[in-house]
Amino acid sequence: MSDHSPILVWFRNDLRLDDHPALHAAAKSKRPVIPVYLWSPEAEAPWPRGGASRWWLHHALVDLGKTLSDRGSKLVLRMGTDPFKLLRDLLEETGAGEIHWNRRYDSAGVKTDTALKKNLPAKSFRGSVLREPHEIETQNGEYYKVYTPFYKNVISRGDPREPLDAPDGWMHPDSFPKSEVMDDWNLLPKIGWDKAFYDEWTPTLAGAEAQMEAFLESAAGDYKDERDFPAKPGTSRISPYLHFGQISPRRLWHDAKAAAASGDAGGKGVDAWLRQLVWRDFAIHLLFHQPQLDLEPMQEKFSAFPWENNPDHLQAWQRGQTGYPIVDAGMRELWTTGWMHNRVRMIVASFLVKDLRIHWHEGAKWFWDTLVDADLANNSFGWQWAAGCGADAAPYFRIFNPMLQSKKFDGEGAYIRKWVPELKGLSPKDIHAPWEMDAPPEAYPEPIVDHALARDEALEALSSLKD
Ligand SMILES: Cc1cc2nc3c(=O)[nH]c(=O)nc-3n(C[C@H](O)[C@H](O)[C@H](O)COP(=O)(O)OP(=O)(O)OC[C@H]3O[C@@H](n4cnc5c(N)ncnc54)[C@H](O)[C@@H]3O)c2cc1C
The missing domain is CATH 1.25.40.80 (Serine Threonine Protein Phosphatase 5, Tetratricopeptide repeat)
Known part of the structure; x- marks a missing residue:
């Protein structure tokens, strides 16, 4: 006897209709499809989504909801600490016989998937x-x-x-289960920090x-x-x-x-x-x-690295007030737009872990909260790469010189001028190291460390590690 019970399609980091194997299979089955999104920040510990990422998620879900309504369907939203319980409740409420999803590969995702598969009727697919x-x-x-x-x-x-095309259509249930209201999830920031995001992104x-x-x-x-x-x-x-x-x-x-x-x-x-x-x-x-890539260095000896605990330096870095124009431009671009160019991510990361010798965890946390593309695999990998402790990483002893990087990749200073208005009037000759001018702009901070000294100290810290 063929099964006519609905299928729950659980959307996660796959908020689209095309090339969505889980949706595709459900549509093909000719059984009613119930699209679902679960908001369970606790299940993502220790990496619940940060502020910029929540902003994006809010708008992406609103858009997916509209796209599904245009096709006679509905995105059912549910919030709770435990995805297992939320899905089990939905199976009971709807009489659905199966759940479909596209697989995740981070430890929180794998843990959830494994537990669900053991206990609920589920099929997972490769989608991402x-x-x-x-x-x-x-x-x-x-x-x-x-x-x-x-x-x-x-x-x-x-x-x-x-890639698979979006399904032409699929069966809908007679009625959809109750959905929560997106705005009640409070994903948007309250302090107006996201103002420029609207100009920057769709x-x-x-x-x-x-x-x-x-x-x-x-x-x-x-x-x-x-x-x-x-x-x-x-x-x-x-x-x-x-x-x-x-x-x-x-x-x-x-x-x-x-x-x-x-x-x-x-x-x-x-x-x-x-x-x-x-x-x-x-x-x-x-x-x-290496599910612990987010927290543990891939090269074990780095567990003993003598990181500095300096909240003032960390704050200067976060706010784009280090006195190094290329670093400050990057950190301000990040704060304003939720994104930073890859070359500049490498420069600011090197500055944090080598010039300031602050633990890469602090950088990863800040990026996690402020990037709209915050992604556990890429972020953990990027920070381990920059800190020299990762797989195929830039060796710790290879220390970026922020002035040389700046001259090489922003020779005219156009990027710096855009994000550091205090330096707008400076010539390409002065803009990479304004402290060398006879009269540097007063509104811009002095360098918080001396790069040459900081470099020596970083190398000394590294050699202490070897000893
Ligand atoms: C310290 C640090 C932290 C980072 N954190 C993140 C993060 O949280 N999320 C994130 O998506 N990327 C991260 N990256 C990688 C990279 O900086 C971004 O993927 C890239 O800047 C995104 O811009 P784009 O889409 O224009 O990239 P493009 O150059 O157009 O590349 C296309 C795509 O390829 C992938 N890609 C490109 N470069 C890398 C790379 N070095 N590592 C892995 N994937 C890459 C990305 O998915 C990117 O969107 C980080 C890099 C560093 C050095």
């Missing part, structure tokens, strides 16, 4: 990666700790499969498509040469859409390849961009195999 973390392994059957061989393995498998499905289209049309071809210059629109800025799953990595992969094939975007630029997209899979691969 090019290749699943356990698909890619070394010849010895181990996971990869170095990027290049990982990348070669991914590439040797050819293109990931084509956190919707249409926004994701427009963002990618614009990148493929205008910047992808030059990505290889332009991606390191923060004043230029050289990168895709697709990261928050990818994190929330408003666009799938497989869709991005195939769209980028198609743009290269049609001549709309240069092949070299697209290849370089796809290589970057595979870094995301690498970070997920590492987090899956």
